[in-house]
Amino acid sequence: MKVNYYHLLVALFFILLFLPLVDQVTGLLPEKELAGVEAEVQKPKLIVTGWFEKDFQQQFETWFSAHVGLRSWMIRTANQINFTLSGETPSGSGTKVYLGKDNYLFEKAYVTAYNEPGQKEQNLLRDFTWRLFRLQELLEEHGVVLLLVLAPSKAEIYSEYLPEHVKTPARDQRLSHYQRMAPLLDEFGIHYIDVHKLFLQWKEQGAPPLFSRGGTHWNYYGAGRIVQLMLADISERVGKKFDNIEVTSYTTDAKPFGTDNDLGGLLNQWSTNKINQGQIHPVFQRLPGEKRPNLLMIGDSFAFTLMYVLETQNLFERCDLMYYFKRRFSWPAGTDNPIDHSKLDLRQELLSRDAVIIEINEYWLPEYGFGLLRPAILALQASDRKNK
Amino acid sequence: MVFSSQTFIFLFLPGVLAIYGMAPVRWRNLVLFVASCLFYSWGAPKFLFVLLVSSAVDYMLGHRINAQCRSASNKRKLLALGIVLNVGLLLYFKYANFFVEQVNSSLAIMGSAPIKWTSVVLPIGISFFTFQKISYLIDVYRGTASPAPSYLSYALYVAMFPQLIAGPIIRYHDVARQLVSRIHSMEKMYSGICRFCLGLGKKVLIANSLGEVADTIFALPHSGIPIEVAWLGALCYSFQIYYDFSGYSDMAIGLGRMFGFEFLENFNQPYRAKNFTEFWQRWHISLSNWMREYLYIPLGGNQKGAIRMFVNLWIVFLLSGFWHGASWNFIAWGAFHGFFLTLDKISSHWKRMTLPPPLAMSVTFILLMLSWVLFRSENLSDAWYFIQRMFMLSSLGTALPEGAAGTIINALQLTMLLAGICFSFMPIPSSWAVLTTGQWRTQSNANIIGMGATSLVVLVVAVSMLSTSTFNPFIYFRF
Structure with missing residues (x-):
């Protein structure tokens, strides 16, 4: 019986791991577009010098993070948690928002x-x-x-x-x-x-x-x-x-x-x-x-x-x-x-x-x-x- | 590539797990080795060659050391050669810049021209894999392990991606058999997944949150830091480094289990230690083991009298500090620990100074916080200034802008700090020990489902949090 539970939870883990990639390739799940303006990230081309200078790796990671499937789901979840608990958007280079009294929002x-x-x-x-x-x-x-x-x-x-x-x-x-x-x-x-x-x-x-x-x-x-x-x-x-x-x-x-x-x-x-x-x-x-x-x-x-x-x-x-x-x-x-x-x-x-x-x-x-x-x-x- | 990146979690890991799972058993080491090379070269492409070639040299030396026909003296020479080569690489890549800097400072004092020197780039993970390589050579020399059966097997030991960059430092004799044959089971996979997810949570949810606070405080002009802010900075950094490092170790151990390996534990609630000796039995255990087995005991340990024991301790801790980083801070950090370990030995010898456990734990933790200030500060004078502010030994200079202290930590970070304190100090229920042992078959179904569900929730929240680090939108484009 326990073996079945192991199977179930291992299967769920694999689904969670593979889902973003599958969604990125197939666009299977509906994603609501995120609000705000982001810098556009180009998909890097793999060239030998780029690999050895680590330019490719850095650009790829940036590109992948910006295009990974279910991104909007993940960001909405994190923002909901962050804002509910701290009343602030995560620190970063973009527009930072404070939650004021009576649900008034203010730009930092x-x-x-x-x-x-x-x-x-x-x-x-x-x-x-x-x-x-x-x-x-x-x-x-x-x-x-x-x-x-x-x-x-x-x-x-x-x-x-x-x-x-x-x-x-x-x-x-x-x-x-x-x-x-x-x-x-x-x-x-x-x-x-x-x-x-x-x-x-x-x-x-x-x-x-x-x-x-x-x-x-x-x-x-x-x-x-x-x-x-x-x-x-x-x-x-x-x-x-x-x-x-x-x-x-x-x-x-x-x-x-x-x-x-x-x-x-x-x-x-x-x-x-x-x-x-x-x-x-x-x-x-x-x-x-x-x-x-x-x-x-x-x-x-x-x-x-x-x-x-x-x-x-x-x-x-x-x-x-x-x-x-x-x-x-x-x-x-x-x-x-x-x-x-x-x-x-x-x-x-x-x-x-x-x-x-x-x-x-x-x-x-x-x-x-x-x-x-x-x-x-x-x-x-x-x-x-x-x-x- | 770090474990706490989307590229690793959503691309590299599923890809490797899928290929590894589908590969015939005899090819699995090859799959893992190729994946490890890709993993390493992703972060340090130019140094993969150094890693592989130096491993080939170790592999050959190991076999020569083991050859029956060699005399003991020849074996010792071969071992010495292997150690010199490996330590030489470490010295060059990690410490050459530091040494040249010190020489140039001395030359400047004497009015001489500095040595022209192009800074050497540090290959990631070199401190860890160098110790593993030395472990192999010594184990083979001592006969505690046979030489690796193939280059692939040895190279996999050195380069295996779960522990390549930040440990745990695995002694060769601990995994030699697993490299040849290991058990894969659903229980082990489940156990590895739980461990990986919880480690990711420790790193992303607790360490990263507290890291933001610590970074903010340590970046403030030290002269303006009020006492409470200075202590908050030291406290946050103490928990940041613990959850960061132990989280990474958990992920490494979890990943190892997913691929059938069992690595030794690296942390055991170190802040519950009642003295420095106990701390080092609970903190970075793999390093302590390595230092004891390959340095402290060969130096004579505690078998050659009290004075020699203290000298050995100091050697171990100064080197341990230097191993953590090439700067005077780390040496001072090592000396700080060496000093309190010496006091531990003296007090245990006299058996006079025994504090009640909660008090001993508190005193030890406060001293550890001070040691982390040495570790975190940019240089020794910064560290000294910071410690002075913690004890109000220096006057408060230009104060922070009014209200600034109130914005240093938000409710989420405070929650994470409290969680960090709880998980560090509260006694762990015996049922949680299964996370370490991985013996889930002894657990009830409710425990299995509960831990699995908790792990998956932590995974979802952690990867969600990771996604925001790359999402920094502006309300409108400016131009």
Whole structure:
């Protein structure tokens, strides 16, 4: 009888051992794709020198780990255990997530920034602000509006939900880059929407959550209200009445989409039900205008939520998003390409628009435009001199 | 390739087990040998040649030593030649960089130009297989074992992948017969699987978790480490090294059983030791056995008077420290153990200093923690600084950022630390001894099913945990 038990357990062991390989070859078992962006790993070619230098072995192990069958099953199991017990994702080179109070998730990078003072030198901050001002001035000379949108960090707006152990006690005495830069923006007369300040005000006035539990970015409700302000500001300064929206109300459900649950998704667990609760989705009312604007936005990942509202509400004639000034997403063409700076006609790019929007999260301050400012100023100044 | 890698668990191991199981009995050693060569060359492709050629030399020397016609003096010379060749390889590959570094430091003090030297790469497992090769030559010389019947048999003894990289160090006479003929049974396979899975769990779940904490603490600027953090670092490292090493030994023993071998145990709850002598009867037992049989006893052991015994002990422990690594840390670590072993001998001689067992165990463990600081630190001055912080002997410099200490260990790591402490110190129930003996037929069905199920659950959790080490996704691509 015992022999049968040995057989059974040995057989189960062999099944566990062989299953990933069988699944890798046959794709027998269904695997739900893992959320998050990973570096692509190429299958190495076996060559003699590669073998003796151990390059092949290292590359093969990396490739095999990234392609082994049932990988998503294993990762979800490990993440579920890790997160349930420690409230953190495993340490690694990717995006690390903390579980805060009431199932609020926070991205570690923003929590670190929340705790630390803004350490950049004041001269540097002034220099960036001056460049921003200069670009605003040059664009205005050509009738193009520049609008800066300062996106807030979830850790700053909802710090009460941060897990206690990640908070630095002396944190309140520090001055962040945002706190140091806002007065400079006022001093230089930059046109900007201070979403950090607005969100804190709205929150105090009893607004619904402006970040979802499982998201690192502002939710669609928060982004919708910002889009409304952006278009109103641009309309006023351009002197044309552009189509706009008004966020009239919101719905609450447990159905996150898009950026609502980007951190929750990144956990890659079997269940994120608790995190999905209480999703706020905006209800829009269209405010028709004379036309729709032609926009250029330069920004970070917070810009995607704005773009989603702009696109789904049909609020632009044409719009390009230069993501970190490295990739271009174009609407309505629907294209996505890397930016070749050597071939980029910045003057044409900037001056063909009704408005240029620079969106930046406070985490990235003072890198306004992510490298756009200097070449843009040079391009506009050079062509202006030529024209004179 | 390490046992705790997906390539090993999901590709190499199933492949080798399948081919081995299907191969006729007379070909099984060949299958295992080829697999071992592949395993070794995966991690050290350039050194496979060194391993195989030096093994061929040992094999020939073994047969010549054993030849009846040779005189005792000739046999001794051949043995000496074999030992010199093997120790020479070890000295060159493992210690040449260290020696040249010391000479260059001395030359620098004297204002002379340093010796030009290209660093030698250390072949993995050389410390372990060198000792096995020496064991073979001595066993044949002493007549405790016959020379290997074939080169394949001997090369398999040296290169067998389950124990090639991190032991246990197997004495030739312990496996000589198994290399020729061994029993394969379902009970043995089952026993090997349980042992392998539990070893993998020790390594991946406990050692790796505690390793993250220890690495974080030892990487902090030592002057800023608060006392409690310093002790936490030493504690985590003490359990990390135990579960890492004993887990690896468990995996090796388990794999050996899957292929029909029985290797001797390497660990026996070492932190339950009440003194250093007992510790070395429980920690890395195969090394202790080797040192006693091939070094301490030939030096005279305790048979030539007390002073000679102490000298022998110190020789063994300084060499043992140096065997662990080519740096002053390891020599100091060996000296630390040598010192407390000497004290053990003195106190047992006088029979005056006997502490109650729990107190003796605690004192021994605290001293062992200090010795692990020597082992873990980058250099002696780092180790000294760390130990000073543990006892507040140096003033606290720039303190860690506020709140930093709270993030050093998370709930999962704390759970693993507590589990590690429990499994290290609690008396093992007698029914668990079957994990060591492998005599499962004496157990009830419930025990067999329970242990099998536990092992498989540990396997699933451990391989799942392994998968996350290669999955570090970003929320969005940046560019």
